[in-house]
Amino acid sequence: MAQATTQTVSISIPDRSAFSWKNLWIALAIITVFELAVNVYERTFAIAKGLDYFTPEYQTYWMSILYTELILEPTTLIALCSWLWVTRDRAMENLAPAEELRRYWNLGLFVVVYTVLLYWGASYYTEQDGTWHQTVIRDTDFTPSHIIEFYQSYPIYIIAGVGSMVYAMTRLPQYAKAFSVPYAVLVGSPLMIFPNVGLNEFGHTRWFMEELFVAPLHWGFVMFGWGALAILGTWLQICPRVVELIKQVYYGKPATSPAVVLNDPEKAADPALCEI
């Protein structure tokens, strides 16, 4: 660039392929195929094999799903976070701007995957349970739709959310040495929807058999659902740094060094860069 200075000589403009949609398309294709398969399975076996908990078919077709997913999910979470931690960037103060920008792009795609899975869990399968409640008078807390909703769709988006946060903490200076409050709320608050199932099932076992959706027993889910709004704060944190990096990489303008961002992430980038 014309304005190249000694500070920006080392910066090379990244190839467009560094900001490719490819990984997102692959992830979305996997999610779509998986969710379609789950829906087909429900429609095939929920009424045929899932109406009576006390039959051997129920154990074969539904409880086996529960046990399998309860083993696979924590394993995946631990494996993913361990891998992200072991391959973490140990010298983040030397991070090149183009590489930092590329990692923000990856994080962005990761967050999209998280929110798509959040949609499937919090919206699709949660309201889907409403219709199954109208189909059976339940004889177990582990109905077919609970096995999918609570013990499959919720853990899956929790894995994506926690994974994306660990990615940010191990790859990006902004998140390496301090907790981002909105990001913690974005990931942590919907995550708390899952433990709230404990209260829900206790209450339904002890108090209510009818299905009143607006029962106060359910309001814990509501409060934890609000956390999804924290995506606003998360993007507001990321936006100024990304704008700053773009200007540095493509125009050679000076930007805050990663070492400074590491120690003071809140003030490192000027929020006005992203405001009107």
Next chain:
Amino acid sequence: MQLSQADVEIKNLERKFDIVVIVSMFFAFIGGYHIHQMLLAGDWSFWIDWKDRMWWPVVAPIADIAFPAAIQSILWTKFKMPIGATFSTVGLFFGQWMNRYWNFWGWGTYPLNFVFPETLIPQAVVLDGVLMISNNFVITALVGGELWGWLFYPANWPMIAPYHVPVEYYGQLMSMADLIQYEYIRTSTPEYIRMVETGTMRSFAGGVLGVSAFFSGFVSACMYFLWWFFGKFFGSTKFVKHSSV
């Protein structure tokens, strides 16, 4: 003006980040808003026979103004994007319809004219318009919040009116909505659990709906204030040092 190679790359990249931000916000808001709506006002939304004159126009607007207000408080003040309310209610609508169609109808076989959701989109457009024109959240709370409550029933009336024609069924007067719920069995939602207007000795027969809409507009205005500031909290950019956690 000739764009340099760098300008083109920047434009391209910024547009890509825009898409990432908008798509992720859309799905996150659906997840949060739908949970919120479903568990605070969901029962009235699910069933045509719950869509009454007294409780539905009170509960639904009051509960549902929360996310539009919170999202407006960031999208408008930080980016001057006047779509906060519409963006969120369209998302909610998407989430609801995906469910009513694929699950309530597709899986549970309840007919769609039993389980279609209410609409909030006309009120949301008005709310966004008031904020954009006034550029003032106090005016939006007072005027937009009231309109949010008042417009709810008129916006939905064209959809529900056909189910309020009377029928005589085994000697009983029923509305079509009552008859539909009577015919399509819900195992876990007996009739007594339904919270609808049943009449009181203190109410006047003709004045139910107007009073409900007026009340709901007032509470919606209060909720708007509250949720505008909640939005500020969720849009905070604070960091906390690892050592202090």
